[in-house]
Amino acid sequence: MRPLEYVTPHSLAEALERLAGSDPSETVVWGGGTALGPLLRRGLVRPRVLLGLERVAGLQDLSLAEDGLRVGALVRLADLSRSPVVRGSLPLLAEAAGRVGNVRVRNAATLGGHLAHADPAQDLPPVLLALDAQVRLESVRGTRTLPLERFLVGPLQTARADDELLTEVWVPAAAFGRRTAYVRFTPRSSQDYPTVGVAASLRVDADGVCREARVAVGGAAPTALRVPAAEAALVGGRLTRERCRDAAAQVESAVDPWDDTRGSARYKRAMARVWTERVLEDLASEA
Numbered sequence: 001m002r003p004l005e006y007v008t009p010h011s012l013a014e015a016l017e018r019l020a021g022s023d024p025s026e027t028v029v030w031g032g033g034t035a036l037g038p039l040l041r042r043g044l045v046r047p048r049v050l051l052g053l054e055r056v057a058g059l060q061d062l063s064l065a066e067d068g069l070r071v072g073a074l075v076r077l078a079d080l081s082r083s084p085v086v087r088g089s090l091p092l093l094a095e096a097a098g099r100v101g102n103v104r105v106r107n108a109a110t111l112g113g114h115l116a117h118a119d120p121a122q123d124l125p126p127v128l129l130a131l132d133a134q135v136r137l138e139s140v141r142g143t144r145t146l147p148l149e150r151f152l153v154g155p156l157q158t159a160r161a162d163d164e165l166l167t168e169v170w171v172p173a174a175a176f177g178r179r180t181a182y183v184r185f186t187p188r189s190s191q192d193y194p195t196v197g198v199a200a201s202l203r204v205d206a207d208g209v210c211r212e213a214r215v216a217v218g219g220a221a222p223t224a225l226r227v228p229a230a231e232a233a234l235v236g237g238r239l240t241r242e243r244c245r246d247a248a249a250q251v252e253s254a255v256d257p258w259d260d261t262r263g264s265a266r267y268k269r270a271m272a273r274v275w276t277e278r279v280l281e282d283l284a285s286e287a
């Protein structure tokens with residue numbers, strides 16, 4: 001059996017140095033290990049070094065400022081769901097984080113690991129897309145910030161370079177105060193990944209006219225995706241049933257699902273439409 005070393009750098013600089021000088025198949029970042037652990041046990045990844053981030057100062061911070069909410073990559077999903085700061089500023093994010101998997105998974109899984117894992121059926125990517133989230137990537141070469149939609153590039157694939165760490169997720173203040181909703185459709189078990197997840201955030205003015213819209217879907221394409229055509233169908237008018245239906249039809253056209261144990265491609269496509277329509281109608285009826 002190959003020996004496996006677990007290293008825990010004390011600073012971000014040390015962690016980045018360690019990554020910079022490593023072969024990516026030999027050194028793998030460990031967040032909460034809930035995705036990586038099963039892969040290791042099955043021998044699907046065979047690193048020599050696990051780079052644990054738990055001692056790196058700053059990665060567990062969560063702060064609300066005028067420009068938005070910053071969540072360190074090592075914040076656990078359970079903490080995200082319970083945080084009064086998150087519940088106050090972005091209740092949708094807290095609520096969705098509290099519905100991922102089960103309590104054991106949420107107590108270990110980190111937001112950085114969740115996004116870096118990039119499973120297309122995960123719950124938080126569509127939610128964070130609907131909230132205009134950006135991710136910060138750091139390496140010894142420097143820092144860059146990417147909108148989440150550019151970070152997610154395919155099933156289990158991201159725009160992260162081998163020497164980069166995802167260090168922070170930022171949600172701009174512009175996303176605060178919108179009408180928001182997320183529905184995760186799980187016909188098998190509430191602890192399962194959703195067959196389809198739909199998130200929406202809308203800004204509606206005092207006359208009931210939709211001024212801003214974000215509609216994002218998970219589980220129904222190689223990555224979670226925003227659907228600009230659905231958003232365009234909503235903006236500029238009142239949220240009538242017809243508009244909600246038009247937007248949902250746009251989602252049905254935009255998704256690109258595949259057959260798996262959670263449903264056929266045809267079924268997922270139909271469910272993406274059905275749940276989008278319901279989410280939007282619920283938001284339309286909010287006072």
Ligand SMILES: Cc1cc2nc3c(=O)[nH]c(=O)nc-3n(C[C@H](O)[C@H](O)[C@H](O)COP(=O)(O)OP(=O)(O)OC[C@H]3O[C@@H](n4cnc5c(N)ncnc54)[C@H](O)[C@@H]3O)c2cc1C
Nearest residue numbers: 031032033034035036101110112113114116122123166192
């Ligand atoms: C039983 C079970 C049920 C689940 N149910 C659901 C569900 O209902 N909904 C759902 O959305 N998800 C579900 N999941 C998946 C879960 O959300 C992910 O496993 C978890 O979020 C991954 O986070 P982690 O911190 O444990 O990542 P890890 O397992 O530590 O890492 C995952 C990947 O990200 C990389 N990585 C980790 N941190 C960073 C970083 N900071 N920078 C760069 N790369 C990094 C790792 O190298 C690895 O490639 C479930 C998982 C289990 C085991």
